[in-house]
Amino acid sequence: MADDGAAAGVDPSPSSHPIHPAAPSDPPLDAASFTHTPYYCEENVYLLCKELIRAGLADPAGNDLYAVFISNEEKKIPLWYQKASRTNDGFVLWDYHVICIQYVADAIQPLAFGDSIYGRLFRVVHGPVFLRSFASDRSHMKDPMGNWIELPPMYEPIVAEDGSTNNLNEYIAMSNNDVGDLESMVNDVYHNKHGVVINETLLPLLFSRLPE
Template sequence: MELPYWSCYCEENIHKACEILQSDLKAVTSHILLYAVFVSSPTRAVPLFCQRSSHRDDGLVIWDYHVILIKVVDDDSYVLDFDTTILANNEQLNVRDGCRKVDFIPFAEYADLTFHHSWSLPADLRRYFRVISSKDYLSTFASDRSHMLVVDDSGGGRSKYGKAPPPWPQICGSKAYVAGIFMNIDNYIEMMREDTIFDHGMKYGEVFTEEQFLKRFLNPMDDTYSYQAIDRVG
């Protein structure tokens, strides 16, 4: 399938995917659930493998944060990651801004190839996962894209976008708009707060350690994942 895509704006790519896929589903039913997932660490430096922008053979990239989409159908989970090289062919790797050919990947396969070596990570690089239902993400997320502004090297103290923003309008969910909130991406990226309730009573999902996240979405009958990684995270 093809979905809207703009490099360096993973949170907006997943938001657009939620819009389209949830609309296609008409409703998130009891046997098909969609979740937006923010991945980050205490230092906002999170290692992921098999990433398209990597120049390494193993595809390692250190993101400040990354956002993926999980689809749960009955007891099986699948991942949509616009930036993964898993299942990608050359046409997909040379993706242009504007749209992206992308498919859901079985969760166990994605986790094994993307999160391996977790047990060797120092504590400040260990991955945490904020999981939020697609309905809540659509209604609560807001971004004025100010996090993408950098100081213009030409001087004068002016700012410019480090990467030009996508052509669609800035995103402001219905609940965020009513609350007068037009930028709240930090509430999704921040992983160290105990609570999940923030501005105006809006809920920004639930934070999981990597062990908790894998146990939440990995089908217990699927033995394709490297379980020693789960045992040694924490």
């Protein structure tokens, strides 16, 4: 989980951090204006997509939005500028994280360390598909005794249109074997319930092929 994500992260010493790109420019939107619950990044992104559509900041059907689940086989993904970090550069190693991408030219930055154990995989799900299909009963945030690891959002859990109450793991589970060829993914991202899984090398190529 990330600082607004899912499970506990590992915070290596600063000297062990993989090389990372320069800090991004300030976001154009005030995050405080959106519903946000720490450690529940998947639900935060779901509500963000809904709010962008409602506010007229996205296509009315969400066609310009993508939910992107980030993880890998090791469940160790490096991210920076995280509120939960104990280091100056905001570094945290999470098991997974979820982000919303709208303007891909601004969001996709050159990535390093793609061939290491920190190489990230990305499950890209088209916005309308994500909003119809995603569900979480928040059970991943309870310990074996049924106690909350982190307090849940105040609103009701998200239920998919087909009645599913929990399919979060279907989105965050991914391996290198799930990465397909670019041509098929350009089409499949709009039709597959779970989107497509892509690696760091192919990620910018995929978005360069999708309509802005």
